[in-house]
Amino acid sequence: MDIAASILAEAVRAGTPLMLATLGEIYCERSGVLNLGLDGVMTIGALAGFAATWLTGSVWMGLAVAMLAGGLFSLIHGFTSISLGVNQTVSGLALAMLGTGISSLLGAKYVGLPLRESLPLLQIPVLTEIPLAGGLFCHDPVVYLGMVLSIAMWLILFKTRFGITVRAVGEKPEAADAAGVNVQLVRYLCVFLGGVLGGLGGAYVTLSYTPGWREGVMMGRGWIALALTIFSLWNPLGSLIGAYLFGGVEVLQFHLQEYGVPASLLGALPYVSTILVLVASSLGLLRKRLGAPAALGTPYRREG
Amino acid sequence: MEIRLERRQTVSRRINISSRILAVLLSLPLIGLLFAAYGVNPVDAYLRIFTGAFGSPYGFCETIVKMLPIGLCAVGLTLAYRARVLNIGAEGQLIIGSMAATWVALYSGLPQSIIIIVMLLAGFIFGAAWALLPALLKSRLNVSEVIVTLMMNYISLKLLDYVVTGPWRGLTQWGFPQTDPFPSYARFPMIVGTRIHYYTLILLLASTLILYVLMKRTKIGYEVKVVGGNPDAAKYAGISVTKNILLVMLVSGGLAGVAGVGEVAGIHGRLIRGISPGYGYTAIIPAWLGGLDPLATLIASFFISGLMVGGDAIQISLRLPSSLVYVFNGMILLFIISSEVLAKYRIVIKIGGSRIWI
Numbered sequence: 001m002d003i004a005a006s007i008l009a010e011a012v013r014a015g016t017p018l019m020l021a022t023l024g025e026i027y028c029e030r031s032g033v034l035n036l037g038l039d040g041v042m043t044i045g046a047l048a049g050f051a052a053t054w055l056t057g058s059v060w061m062g063l064a065v066a067m068l069a070g071g072l073f074s075l076i077h078g079f080t081s082i083s084l085g086v087n088q089t090v091s092g093l094a095l096a097m098l099g100t101g102i103s104s105l106l107g108a109k110y111v112g113l114p115l116r117e118s119l120p121l122l123q124i125p126v127l128t129e130i131p132l133a134g135g136l137f138c139h140d141p142v143v144y145l146g147m148v149l150s151i152a153m154w155l156i157l158f159k160t161r162f163g164i165t166v167r168a169v170g171e172k173p174e175a176a177d178a179a180g181v182n183v184q185l186v187r188y189l190c191v192f193l194g195g196v197l198g199g200l201g202g203a204y205v206t207l208s209y210t211p212g213w214r215e216g217v218m219m220g221r222g223w224i225a226l227a228l229t230i231f232s233l234w235n236p237l238g239s240l241i242g243a244y245l246f247g248g249v250e251v252l253q254f255h256l257q258e259y260g261v262p263a264s265l266l267g268a269l270p271y272v273s274t275i276l277v278l279v280a281s282s283l284g285l286l287r288k289r290l291g292a293p294a295a296l297g298t299p300y301r302r303e304g
Numbered sequence: 305m306e307i308r309l310e311r312r313q314t315v316s317r318r319i320n321i322s323s324r325i326l327a328v329l330l331s332l333p334l335i336g337l338l339f340a341a342y343g344v345n346p347v348d349a350y351l352r353i354f355t356g357a358f359g360s361p362y363g364f365c366e367t368i369v370k371m372l373p374i375g376l377c378a379v380g381l382t383l384a385y386r387a388r389v390l391n392i393g394a395e396g397q398l399i400i401g402s403m404a405a406t407w408v409a410l411y412s413g414l415p416q417s418i419i420i421i422v423m424l425l426a427g428f429i430f431g432a433a434w435a436l437l438p439a440l441l442k443s444r445l446n447v448s449e450v451i452v453t454l455m456m457n458y459i460s461l462k463l464l465d466y467v468v469t470g471p472w473r474g475l476t477q478w479g480f481p482q483t484d485p486f487p488s489y490a491r492f493p494m495i496v497g498t499r500i501h502y503y504t505l506i507l508l509l510a511s512t513l514i515l516y517v518l519m520k521r522t523k524i525g526y527e528v529k530v531v532g533g534n535p536d537a538a539k540y541a542g543i544s545v546t547k548n549i550l551l552v553m554l555v556s557g558g559l560a561g562v563a564g565v566g567e568v569a570g571i572h573g574r575l576i577r578g579i580s581p582g583y584g585y586t587a588i589i590p591a592w593l594g595g596l597d598p599l600a601t602l603i604a605s606f607f608i609s610g611l612m613v614g615g616d617a618i619q620i621s622l623r624l625p626s627s628l629v630y631v632f633n634g635m636i637l638l639f640i641i642s643s644e645v646l647a648k649y650r651i652v653i654k655i656g657g658s659r660i661w662i
Contacts, residue, residue: 036450040634076638086641089390089450090592094641097585098634104627105342215627223454230448262470268462271455275437278452282445 007251009135012143013209015247017042017201019146021225022232022239023153024197030157030234031190032170032295036092037077039222040099041195042202045070047103049203050213051110059117063142063203070199071192073099078191082184085299096222104215115211142204147240149197154236166190170293173300183300198222220271227274231281233290242277249273309649319647324593327643331635338631344622356617357610363617365498367610369571372504373398373563373580374612375605377587379512380559382596384552386519388532391553393438393453394560395584396460397431401561402568403464404430406472406483406575409490409568416489420503423490423565431561432554434460439553443546449553457584468577482576492570501570504562508602511559515598528552560584582629586612589633592640 021042028035035041048069053062073095080091119140127137157163168176169186177183205221206213224246232238253266285291312319336346357363377394384391404426408414414422434456441447465481474484492501519525530538531548538545563583568575590608594601615628653660 080638080642084642084645086645090641091638093390093392093450093588094634094637096634097630098638101627101630101632101634102338104625105338105631108342108625215625220454220458223451226448227451227455262466264462264465264469267465268459271458271462274455275441275452278447279441279445282441282447286445 005131005135007248007255008133009138010251011244011247012136013139013247014250015243015245016143016146017204017209017221018225018228018246019150019239019243020142020201020204021198021222022228022243023146023149023236024194024201025225025229026232026234026236026239027153027157027166027190028194029229029296030170030293031166031187032173032293032298032300033078033081033187033191033194034088034092034297035074035077035095035191035194036089036226037074037095037099037222038092038194038198038225039218039220040096040103041070041074041198042099042205042222042225043103043218044073044099045199045202046206046217047107047110047202047213048199050115050206051107053115053117053207054110054113057117059119059207062117062207063200066199066203067196068199070197070202071195074191074195074198075188078188081299082187082191085301088297088299100218107213107215110213111215113212115207118211119208140208142200142208146243150236150240157236167293170295173295177300177302187300198225201225224270224274227278227281230285230292231277233281233285234293246270246273306654308652308654310652312648312650315647320595323643323647324595324640327639328593328636331632331639335631335635342624344618344624349618349622352618352621353611353614355614357612357614363613365500366613367606368505369499369501370583370609370612371605372501372508372566372570373583374587374590374609375508375602376504376511376563376566377556377560377584378590378594378601378605379508379515379598380556381587381591382594382598382601383515383519383528384556385591385596386532387528387548387552388535389439389442389549389552390450391435391438391453391556392450392588393435393456393584394556394563394587395580395582396453396457397434397557397560398564398567398580398584399457399460399464400434401427401431401564402575402579403467403564404561405565405568406486409486410472410483416487419490420492420569423569424503424507424562427561427565428558429561431564432558434561435553435557436550439550442553443549464575464579465577468575472575474574483574485574486569490569491573492566494570499571501566504566504570507562507566511562512598512602515555519598524551560587581626586629586633589637589640592637 021038025035025038045066049062049066052065053059077091077095080086081088119142121138122141124137128134157166165181165186169181169183173183202218206217228239228242231242249270253269256266257263339346339349357367377398381391381394405423408419408423408426438449438452438456441452442449468481468483472483474482476484492503494501527543528548530541530543531545535545567579586608590601590604593604611632612629618624619626619628
């Protein structure tokens with residue numbers, strides 16, 4: 001494998017946690033709930049996944065526990081923003097702090113432990129032979145799951161009844177309600193799904209990308225995923241491009257170090273890129289007269 | 305018997321304050337559960353926190369020491385949050401302010417007599433400048449200020465890391481990631497027997513008072529509130545939303561920058577990698593706890609700082625990780641915003657023909 005192919009292969013691995021979290025957040029925001037707590041949710045998933053793998057000796061168990069933990073944890077935000085109708089930005093922020101705090105408190109005893117199990121590598125025959133793009137097809141199952149999900153979740157969102165319902169709830173909740181849709185239930189489902197995928201993305205970091213648990217392991221990936229949600233224009237297929245692009249930025253850091261650029265400055269690259277991406281997407285949104293789901297961030301209460 | 309919620313016609317000040325205090329009190333047992341999960345007796349932990357923060361003159365003074373950066377950031381944030389500009393970047397603005405002051409102290413070569421005033425000005429200006437980009441992006445392109453200010457926090461940490469391990473690393477520091485100590489004329493004096501650097505204390509009290517008057521009694525304060533309450537109405541009334549977003553971001557960024565100056569010139573006497581243990585994030589809590597009122601926020605900052613000092617005490621004695629503070633922050637913030645909503649309703653209990661309400 002030459003250098004370009006190996007960068008591509010690494011970018012796909014680095015982008016996978018971002019993609020999973022972005023996919024979940026897309027559904028969450030499409031239903032009208034902004035979950036700024038994503039970074040906390042991912043961190044909870046990262047710890048839960050690592051701890052469960054350590055205790056049970058099974059990576060699969062780790063992934064499952066991480067998904068459940070992420071889903072349940074984000075229901076806190078579901079309760080405050082859907083049932084209580086509080087300011088979603090502040091609630092999400094609180095969730096982000098809480099997730100980071102709880103996981104470093106409960107994770108203190110797992111710091112520095114080695115991961116004895118790892119995800120199996122699945123090479124897809126024939127496809128790995130493709131020049132350059134072959135690097136896309138020699139990964140662990142979670143990477144493929146991300147690829148499949150981005151297509152499947154696009155199909156569900158735009159081609160099925162459930163997808164139409166989700167979008168209706170996020171655009172015109174009162175109309176959806178009049179048509180007999182349980183707005184709050186759909187929103188709870190989407191928030192839970194967002195948490196499940198965020199938890200999975202977090203666990204991928206501690207179980208595969210950089211195996212092991214330590215404080216600050218998420219390095220702001222949840223916030224980057226929030227920016228990618230906007231960048232993808234709330235379209236699951238868009239998350240594929242955005243996440244791999246950012247995976248590429250992350251990998252690029254290590255390659256630029258060889259040219260003598262200080263590591264601490266290179267470390268700022270993903271965050272600078274996030275701001276650039278936000279600016280580019282908002283220019284794009286303005287030009288195409290597109291916008292976020294109309295009811296994003298607004299709680300829904302039936303009148304009377 | 306029937307219990308139901310009814311919307312209150314008006315939310316009194318008394319309800320507002322008591323619901324907030326209740327919110328904090330309710331969040332404590334939940335955090336206690338986490339202590340228990342960690343294997344620490346929650347009652348013991350809370351007793352140690354309380355005595356650590358308020359139980360001795362030393363603890364009390366340390367609480368004030370922490371209140372300086374937290375309070376400066378928090379009162380600035382009240383102004384921004386009033387305008388519905390959610391500046392989460394106080395942490396980065398503080399760090400950049402401390403870096404600016406460090407450059408002035410170590411490398412500017414300015415005369416001793418003016419160096420402290422220039423350090424403070426530089427801290428304010430650079431803290432404000434660090435808030436300028438998110439403010440412009442928010443006002444011109446409607447880019448989420450939450451994400452941009454957060455990214456700016458990460459970037460400032462990397463910059464700090466770069467200067468203390470690279471160009472500014474102290475020659476006398478045995479390779480530690482910190483600068484050389486400031487000359488004595490570039491350091492803030494302290495109240496004897498404590499670590500309270502009173503220049504910063506005076507600035508904190510002054511800015512709290514100024515912001516209080518600004519919000520209550522001036523046209524600027526009125527405009528900020530209109531922009532936060534209803535941007536469309538503001539436009540009809542001829543109030544510039546852009547101008548107000550810039551104003552509140554620059555002021556809150558500047559005050560956070562001054563907090564950073566206080567930390568390098570008052571406490572550490574040099575720039576270190578861990579210049580802020582999350583003061584800028586912690587400051588968000590007193591701002592909301594104080595209902596975005598500068599005076600109430602100052603009082604709330606005192607209590608939140610006490611919690612931090614007590615938290616430090618149990619980190620050492622019970623060997624808990626330092627990120628404990630984020631558990632408190634997150635939990636208390638969740639309860640405060642929930643209580644804000646619930647304070648708008650009253651609980652009505654109907655028994656037979658009589659109505660009892662709380």
